[in-house]
Amino acid sequence: MASDKVHEFTDGNFEAEVLKSDKPVLVDFWAEWCMPCRMLAPTIDQVAEEFDGKVKVGKVDTDSNRNVSMQYGISAIPTVIVFKNGEIHKKFVGLTNKDDLTNALTEAMG
Numbered sequence: 001m002a003s004d005k006v007h008e009f010t011d012g013n014f015e016a017e018v019l020k021s022d023k024p025v026l027v028d029f030w031a032e033w034c035m036p037c038r039m040l041a042p043t044i045d046q047v048a049e050e051f052d053g054k055v056k057v058g059k060v061d062t063d064s065n066r067n068v069s070m071q072y073g074i075s076a077i078p079t080v081i082v083f084k085n086g087e088i089h090k091k092f093v094g095l096t097n098k099d100d101l102t103n104a105l106t107e108a109m110g
Contacts (some may be wrong), residue, residue: 005048007058011067019086024108025056026101027070029079033065037078038096039060043098044080047105055105084108 009017009027018025032039048057057093062069062077072081072088082090082104090104 003045003048005052005057006045007056009058009060009065009068010066014060014065014068014082017056018083019081021056023055023060023085024089024105025083026097026105027081027083028057029062029069029074029077029081030059031061031077032102034077040080040095042088043096045100047101050102054109060110092108 007017018027026044026047028037028040030040044057044059050059060068062074072079076093078093078095080092080096080101081088082101089108092100092104
């Protein structure tokens with residue numbers, strides 16, 4: 001991962017890191033082999049830098065963390081979900097632009 005602001009979420013830490021977070025959390029569900037996921041990665045890094053300290057940004061490798069991926073019905077990647085208070089606030093499937101992600105986070109912080 002390019003940015004040290006982007007966390008790695010797993011089946012083991014998802015509840016503590018995401019669902020119990022006191023800040024909104026952006027979760028990028030991705031896989032190493034997924035070309036659109038790789039294309040989205042720099043955008044995720046930019047969002048993580050921009051919102052550092054205000055929200056939490058992280059990735060779930062769907063190949064290694066099947067439980068969380070199945071729990072949220074991830075059938076296509078990349079899928080980005082913004083969580084607020086442990087609930088899904090916004091969900092984006094496919095390559096998503098930075099404006100849509102920053103708008104969703106700004107809304108979740110409000």
